[in-house]
Amino acid sequence: MRTVGLGAAGAAVLSATGGQASAQSAGVGAADVFNFALNLEYLEAEFYLRAAFGRGLADSDTTGNGTLGAVTGGRQVAFETPLFQAYANEIADDEEKHVKFLRSILGGAAVARPTLNFVDSFNALARFSGLGDTFDAFANETNFLLAAFVFEDVGVTAYKGAASLIRNNEFLEATAGILAVEAYHAGLVRTLLAGRGLFQQAQAISDLRDFFDGPSDIDFGIGTAANPDIVPTDANSLAISRTPAEVLAIVYASGTSQPGGFFPNGLNGLVR
Numbered sequence: 001m002r003t004v005g006l007g008a009a010g011a012a013v014l015s016a017t018g019g020q021a022s023a024q025s026a027g028v029g030a031a032d033v034f035n036f037a038l039n040l041e042y043l044e045a046e047f048y049l050r051a052a053f054g055r056g057l058a059d060s061d062t063t064g065n066g067t068l069g070a071v072t073g074g075r076q077v078a079f080e081t082p083l084f085q086a087y088a089n090e091i092a093d094d095e096e097k098h099v100k101f102l103r104s105i106l107g108g109a110a111v112a113r114p115t116l117n118f119v120d121s122f123n124a125l126a127r128f129s130g131l132g133d134t135f136d137a138f139a140n141e142t143n144f145l146l147a148a149f150v151f152e153d154v155g156v157t158a159y160k161g162a163a164s165l166i167r168n169n170e171f172l173e174a175t176a177g178i179l180a181v182e183a184y185h186a187g188l189v190r191t192l193l194a195g196r197g198l199f200q201q202a203q204a205i206s207d208l209r210d211f212f213d214g215p216s217d218i219d220f221g222i223g224t225a226a227n228p229d230i231v232p233t234d235a236n237s238l239a240i241s242r243t244p245a246e247v248l249a250i251v252y253a254s255g256t257s258q259p260g261g262f263f264p265n266g267l268n269g270l271v272r
Contacts, residue, residue, distance in 0.1 A: 030166065030168060030171055033271070035106065037158070037175075039114060039269065040247070043251065043262055044098075045096050045099045047095075047147070048092035049092045049096060050074030050075060051076065051077045051092070051138055051144055052076070052088040052092035054076030057096065061103065062112060062113040064106075064111045064113075064268070072115075072118060073117065073118030073122075073137075075138050077138050077139075077144045079141050081141060084141045084145075101174075105171075111267075111268035114263055115263065116262055117261075118137060124261065125150065128211075130204055131201060142198070145189060145193055145198070146193070146201055149190070150209075152186035153190075153209070153219070154247060154250055155186070156239060156240075157246075157247070160242070161241035161242045161243055162175060163175050163176065179239075190229075190232075194222045199221065199222055199224050205221075214249065214255075220240075259272075
């Protein structure tokens with residue numbers, strides 16, 4: 001089992017996260033970048049595993065440095081469309097393997113799964129976006145798709161942004177490999193939402209992500225029935241990047257680095 005070194009892998013990670021100290025002086029290295037990703041993979045894996053199979057990660061895949069947190073909410077979705085069930089199963093399997101893969105790279109440096117909340121977080125996002133006072137992400141397959149849309153585009157932009165922080169080519173290739181899978185997931189979810197005509201709801205979620213992550217307008221809905229937007233890109237048709245600070249502002253549902261939302265106690269690790 002290979003362990004990521006704690007040397008400088010991202011010379012600007014704290015400045016990218018809005019931190020006031022330099023990455024080198026804070027000792028932020030490759031392990032910190034991968035642990036930041038591991039926190040997000042814990043979130044996605046626990047969400048999809050519950051939706052697809054009615055279970056979470058095995059206990060052996062959740063331990064590590066920092067406080068091990070509980071998971072609130074989540075249950076198996078009663079899918080009506082067999083193909084949607086198959087999609088959910090595949091994505092859940094991918095995300096579980098991502099957790100295992102990152103933990104194998106990190107070895108003893110891996111952080112524990114932080115506290116996750118799928119109830120208060122989705123209710124807050126629903127209120128913020130104007131979709132209602134409450135939102136049960138596991139109530140039906142339509143809600144599941146909208147909830148998945150919250151995660152997948154953020155995951156793609158997070159890995160794209162993290163790529164510039166990795167100096168080791170082997171680790172960069174691993175990051176690119178996960179990014180590609182998350183992009184496949186995101187494209188699938190966006191296509192399924194468009195097929196169901198959920199353009200307005202997806203736009204509300206996109207607007208909310210843009211509101212949380214700062215003044216720049218870098219998020220995209222799925223367009224309209226006349227002009228769907230399945231692949232969100234910049235002017236050069238490149239995938240969008242987000243800094244760790246922008247990612248945290250969304251998953252914390254706070255617009256800041258103040259814990260909340262899906263991570264009521266914050267992430268585990270240095271980049272939090």
